[in-house]
Amino acid sequence: MRLGYPAAAIRAAEAPLLDAGRGPVLMRTAAAGLAAVCRRDLIEARGCVTGARVVVLAGAGNNGGDALFAGADLSRRGARVTVVDVLGRLHPEGAAALRAAGGDIEPLGAESAPLTARAELVIDGILGTGASGSLRAPLDTFIADWQAAASGTGSARRQRVIAVDVPTGVDATTGAVGAVHVRADRTVTFGGHKAGLLLPGGADAAGELALVDIGLDLAPFRPTVEAPEPADLAVGWPFPQPDMHKYTRGVLGLVAGSHRYPGAGLLTTAAAVSTGLGMLRLLAPDEVTAAVLDRCPEVVTEPGRVQAWAVGPGAPDTLLMRRAIIEAENRSLPLVIDAGGLGLLTRPLETTCIVTPHAGELVDLLGRLTTGVPTRAEVEADPVTHAVRAAQAFEGVIALKGRRTIVARPDGSVVAPPPGPAALATAGSGDVLTGILGALLATTAEHRVAERSGPYDQADWSGPATDIAILAGLAVTVHGLAGHRTTHASGLPAAVEDIVLGLKAGSAGAGTGQNDGRRGE
Template sequence: MSVFAYPSEIIREAEVPLLEAGVPLMARAARALANISIDTLTARFGRVTGARVCVLAGPGNNAGDALFAASTLGRRGAAVTVITLFDRTHDEGLTAARRAGAQVIAFTTAEADATDAFRELSRADLVLDGILGTGGRRGLPEHIADLVADWAPHRTGSLIAVDVPSDLSPDSDGAEARLHADRTVTFGGLKEELVDPRVHEFTGSIDVIDIGLGLDTEQAVAELLDADDLSRDFPRPQAGGHKYSRGVVGVLAGSEDYPGAGVLTTTSAVSTGAGMVRYLGSPLVAEYVIGVHPEVVSASGRVNAFVFGPGDPEPEFVQSATDALSDSHIPVIIDAGGLEMVGRAEAMVGTWMAERPIIITPHAGELARLLSRLLGEIITAGRIGQDPAGWARQAADLTGTIVLLKGHHTVIAAPDGLVVLPEPGPASLATAGSGDVLAGILGTLAAIASARHRYDGDDQPVPSREWARLAGLGVLVHNAAGGRAVTASGFADALTEVVEELIHGAS
């Protein structure tokens, strides 16, 4: 189900009035952490009694969470060792751990002997990482980093990060010698730094523990979507509807050089459940399209959303289509060759790009070229890959569009700063024509949303984050098709089955 992520400072601010009112937030967090630790030990070793648990204790509240949880494990019969890594730690938590029988090892400077700490880590069945929390700086002090690097090749037990992994950084340098959690247990709300696609190898699976903060989703900076969101929110036909209320998609895709793009884009638009698809490109491509889908209309007329760019349509058709768009405010999906128009002054003739939702769908190389043009400096695909969410946000801000940055971890950024992160799809999606299929899916979903908005008589503009979320659902549809085929034409065909199951339910 949909999960929102927040800046750490928003979560900390939400804690303050509750703490001042005496709400036992740490007790709630520690209890949940203890229960997850018990489940981890039981699943892996079949017991808690006799299991070896090691706490890496820093100076902050996440160390307190870990220490109180460890005291519970100690009372359940685990052999607990606490390694204090700074000259201070959470006093009440340490006292509770001692009372439950924990052994305490001080390893607080580079001059200290690491032998005992290394031994306890190496034979631990479970390690709780409570070194640094959300208030800590990136990078571990040298004595801790050296201990972790020495221990990492010898680790045999499970590692649970408390709130956030202490050595969390998207920088891959020396990754093998850093802390790689099997599981991260975070409290109050999902932290923004945990959803960066580059840090998954350090976080493992993530458990978000509700401790009663009551966070406002309007303050979220990211939304994660999965298959459950798709099953719940896919737009199904409404009783009493008709082909126009279901949404009409205009498609300008394919050219005499690349006719297949036109076929793939229209096939996916048809298969995703559009009320009607209009093909508005080359007559030659139209023959191919109608030969496969006789229900596609090749005459101009009303549309609720427009897709153009896949397969580099000829300029005369692009000009005709953009001229027609100047009289409407319908959403537009721009892919492939169409991206060259984004941000160019000449593309604004007739102001067709103004005052309408626009979703652009670049891969890293295309986004690099777009940003290089807009920023006046060389941006490479490699730089995009180092921070996909950051670059997608910047592109959304510069262009005023929803930016769907394609990749294994697709990132969708809205101009207001929200990032939507659909769960990754199968590797089979990385093939020629796959983006054409996605463009058709997005066109249909946008047309359905636009038609419903129109027929509901709602004059208020749809917020950009809602369009970004709709794009995320489109990615999930694409993922589902990718799980049933290995070629783009196979994905387009598989959509019929995927959408039938979403609308009618799997048999």
């Protein structure tokens, strides 16, 4: 689990070390980690460091200092390093080290953009956590000119861009990006992940993340973003235990599918069953249950006791959905509400609940719960702010679906799972997610209380995995993995059915098979 901190928290964690005079040591440690990543990438791309054309874009502060010391390291190892002094002032010791190692320094000028575009490796050390406001001229023009020149080179082997701490133009705390910003293949960040590197906008600009430990103590600070990774499934997934029977493993009540949309009932059911649970009770019209039983004969179509509810895919019967919601509230059962169920939400619910709108549905939801409703485009441009707003208005967890799904809690913190493949943007994909999430809620409902501080409480997690927002993050992670798996296996975009098969095949990671009967390894 990657934990993201606001820039202010990272700077506050640095402060006692700086006060103790350890600033230069921190910078040397950061720069050494950065240089190691640069060397590894160069060796991977071209076999060696010697002779590599490297351009260091250095700003005036410590971010530039990191880049200059890393540039000195590469220069000592035979790379041809040129520094562009982008803001007209350089970190003095870093600049001296670079010169002593044989590197060149040039002021920003007309030649800087084409020079940068020709480099094999560009190190972006212009701005880090000290950035404020939008990019000042001529910095913005230079970055745009470089990117235009680089895309116009027609070179078969694209240059690598490594950002120092944060790509320039990305807000380290919110991930907001301006029209012009650095797009990196990799970002080497120091001390702790900046929240903005894990959020929409910033995460795409940052590329792969590498974290260099510089000895910061972040324990006193609360992360604002948790970003699950596939490896977290091995810890957080509710694996069946040997002493379980079908009722203790978890029973999901599902209200999905209708005369108009029978397929949604089938897809949600198939996904829940493939995810694994003790029993699934489906409440739907006969034509839906008949199709489901044909494919999933283990499904029970009678009402009865359940441990969690999932309602909404495929425009189900309103009365059935209302009954499920009331029962969830009366018995304090966890509940996922999707699609057709969202229209019933006009007030906060009296139970643990997660709702899963896409941007358009979030607009409608906000319209029923608040005043000052955003447009769909505004939600898509700033999903985090609007998901948090909805979570606060609804007093519950919101999973705002999109290319990067964001799970927001009312306290303003978010879970940001990795994005799935583009192939997941297809009708029925959301039904599958609801099925996975419903199965997870059912299978964690029973041991929620007993294991609250149990094996899920890993030192590197800020909360137990039975937290509904984390479970949603894991559900999205598995959904994405299943999509990736089927996309890659066939070489063709996945159909929704393939995504369910991807779940079944169990590669969706640690989720099935590999770790049966064990947890927390």
